[in-house]
Amino acid sequence: MSKKTKIAIIGPIPRDKIITHKGDVIKKYGCVTHPVIALAKLLENDGEVFPISHIHKIDEAPIKKIFHQHTNIKVDGIYTHKDKGTVIELKFLDQNNRKEQQRSKMEPIKKEDIEKFTDVDAFVFVPITDFEIELGALQYIKKNSKATVIFDAHGPTTWINDKGERLRKFWKDKNEWFPYIDVLKMNLEESQFSWLEDEKILTSYDENYTDHLDDFAEDTLRKGVKILFVTLDSRGCVAYQLNNDTLQKDWTPSVKVTNVIDTTGCGDSFAGGLAYGLTCYNDPIKAAQYANVLGALRTQGKDFQVFKNKQETDRILRENYKEEKLS
Numbered sequence: 001m002s003k004k005t006k007i008a009i010i011g012p013i014p015r016d017k018i019i020t021h022k023g024d025v026i027k028k029y030g031c032v033t034h035p036v037i038a039l040a041k042l043l044e045n046d047g048e049v050f051p052i053s054h055i056h057k058i059d060e061a062p063i064k065k066i067f068h069q070h071t072n073i074k075v076d077g078i079y080t081h082k083d084k085g086t087v088i089e090l091k092f093l094d095q096n097n098r099k100e101q102q103r104s105k106m107e108p109i110k111k112e113d114i115e116k117f118t119d120v121d122a123f124v125f126v127p128i129t130d131f132e133i134e135l136g137a138l139q140y141i142k143k144n145s146k147a148t149v150i151f152d153a154h155g156p157t158t159w160i161n162d163k164g165e166r167l168r169k170f171w172k173d174k175n176e177w178f179p180y181i182d183v184l185k186m187n188l189e190e191s192q193f194s195w196l197e198d199e200k201i202l203t204s205y206d207e208n209y210t211d212h213l214d215d216f217a218e219d220t221l222r223k224g225v226k227i228l229f230v231t232l233d234s235r236g237c238v239a240y241q242l243n244n245d246t247l248q249k250d251w252t253p254s255v256k257v258t259n260v261i262d263t264t265g266c267g268d269s270f271a272g273g274l275a276y277g278l279t280c281y282n283d284p285i286k287a288a289q290y291a292n293v294l295g296a297l298r299t300q301g302k303d304f305q306v307f308k309n310k311q312e313t314d315r316i317l318r319e320n321y322k323e324e325k326l327s
Contacts, residue, residue: 011152014088020261024261026302029063032052038273048072102160118147122278123147150181170193218242256320273293
């Protein structure tokens with residue numbers, strides 16, 4: 001019997017109230033929940049998914065009810081003893097931009113929260129705010145586990161002011177984190193916050209500015225990260241690696257969708273797709289393709305039924321990337 005794939009997803013499970021760009025109101029649990037369910041459907045009987053998060057006690061029953069619909073989701077890492085979870089309100093201004101208000105902050109993830117999961121194949125960190133993951137947790141993994149560490153830069157480029165407003169920030173201490181991250185995932189805006197120094201970009205984002213990417217990528221890779229993925233919304237994503245000490249750049253176009261209903265959780269779903277492609281295929285291009293598929297599927301509805309099993313997901317992947325066969 002072949003060994004089952006094990007993937008841990010770490011971050012908040014916010015109780016979200018979402019007002020879409022079309023005016024629809026959606027109430028659901030977000031962030032970690034998206035990649036956990038997407039991966040549970042992809043892995044089916046071949047793997048297990050471990051959400052790791054701190055939540056309010058009042059949210060334990062409804063969150064576990066969602067996860068218990070999938071027998072391969074293991075909830076040993078859902079902690080309520082601190083009774084500190086995340087509550088967020090999001091109002092979309094358009095398809096991609098939104099205002100965010102945070103009503104409650106979760107207890108940060110520390111090394112003791114992940115000690116019993118060191119045998120997983122990958123840890124996927126999807127923080128949404130700068131305080132949610134302690135650096136010591138990543139340092140512990142590097143020392144005690146062979147797992148691949150995938151990290152989303154949304155967290156360290158976001159902070160909360162005293163009014164609960166969620167705002168963008170520069171990732172000034174990134175070099176302390178890079179030695180403990182194998183795969184770094186971010187969007188174009190977050191890449192600018194991680195490299196540029198002009199504070200005007202914190203309030204005036206230029207979605208067409210990409211001149212910094214190659215320099216930022218090379219610097220990031222030389223400081224410990226093995227692969228950098230940068231998403232560019234509907235255009236697709238680019239993966240950077242060092243190949244024989246030379247910067248290698250691979251472009252993967254997006255999966256086209258015609259009707260975007262809700263983009264909340266697209267980045268988290270993308271990170272889950274990276275974990276699947278890297279863990280099951282050990283292929284960054286395949287990982288980008290699965291990531292794009294899961295991100296696109298997330299936009300297609302208000303609930304978790306948007307995610308598909310492996311057979312249907314692979315069909316979508318073949319249609320978009322002209323694959324002959326997926327083993």
